[in-house]
Amino acid sequence: MTEALSITASAIDPGLLQLPWSLPLAQWPSRAIVSLPKGLSRHLVRFASLSGRVVAVKETTEAMARREYEMLGNLHRLDVPCVERVAVIAGRTDDAGLPLPAALVTAHLRFSMPYRALFTQVLRPDTADRLVDALAVLLVRLHNVGFFWGDVSLSNTLFRRDAGAFAAYLVDAETGELHENGLTPGQRSHDLDVARTNIAGEIMDLAAGGRLERGVDAIEIADRLVASYRSLWTALTSQESFAADESWRITERVQKLNDLGFDIDEMSIRTTADGTTVLIQPKVVDAGHHQRRLLRLTGLDVEENQARRLLNDLDQYRARISRLGSDEEMAAHEWLTRVFEPVVKSIPYDLRAKLEPAEVFHQVLEHRWYMSQERGRSVPLAEVLSSYVHDVLRHRRDEATIMGPPTETTSLPLLSPSDDEDDGRDWRDLV
């Protein structure tokens, strides 16, 4: 008997056995493959369908696959945004009994896109800014838990829409290291150097392909990542000192971090020997301030900026409907059932794969604002919704699972213009 296939997974999905492991990934039949945009990579990565969901399969060595599998598990436990691990497949052989590479299987992150698929023709400066700002937040969060990435780049990151901004997820943990006692300034700056070089290279690459808006500077974009990272890192970690009678500064610091989307789980507060000066420094911070509040109040689990946006609407609703007094939870429940859910449910079925519900809600709010501006008066929600569905949403591509043609030669459907310049895909990145 030949060597047996070995599957490592925390929850064994019997569907894993149905995938054609005895074929090299490059030769998997198209019925097993799902066409989705993907970033540039060293290894062969393809998407496959597994028990009704989409997974990414990466062929690599067994040691690398296991290491990355472990790392993704650790990062998941540490609650940083990364792709979810599914399995490591080792001991693969082809029909002639010859060994095949091991495979790392991860869950395809729904509604996520590689950076090259976020815009149709050219990358515009504001989109580039939003991309690197999102990556900076991710890098701060990773460093905050002691993760040294080693290969920070746009290609190793996935992006999801987040109420006008982006939320970044780590996709490639192969070079990463976890340091229990935190990172040294040297390790952090090494990651920043790598990020800067990689991003500049990736943007220059776009420029070479005619996909960068004229006048946009690759180095400036790469530098913005560093600046954005530094300002966030300083806000999260710096020590502040003030006179003993200015204790409100403590609340101010907490508030400032909350506004940036972080909670302080532990803060060190010390006074000087003479008791005149107070020193404060956040020790343990946790991202997801607005996400947690929204989840607690409504059970909705969304991205940070989406949560901020939804909470804003909820707070406004609560202020308007004051008969419920100050009971936040009651008001949240009422807002959920009377405002949020009706909007989401009013989206026709055939359009529901276009955007996540929270992103749709955010866009409806934006649309309402534009319509009211235009007309100089407030517009009823029903009217806003029907205009949004017909004039905006219907013209977007599906982002839940962007199904592309199997080969580049297949004729492409014409993309309709939409309200958003970042609306298209890079067919060259399709499998």
Ligand SMILES: Nc1ncnc2c1ncn2[C@@H]1O[C@H](COP(=O)(O)OP(=O)(O)O)[C@@H](O)[C@H]1O
């Ligand atoms: N779980 C996933 N969900 C969505 N896309 C993925 C996933 N895993 C990999 N990809 C896509 O495949 C590309 C390459 O994966 P990566 O792990 O970076 O490979 P490599 O180690 O060869 O660089 C990524 O840029 C991403 O676009």
Ligand SMILES: [Mg+2]
């Ligand atoms: Mg990679």
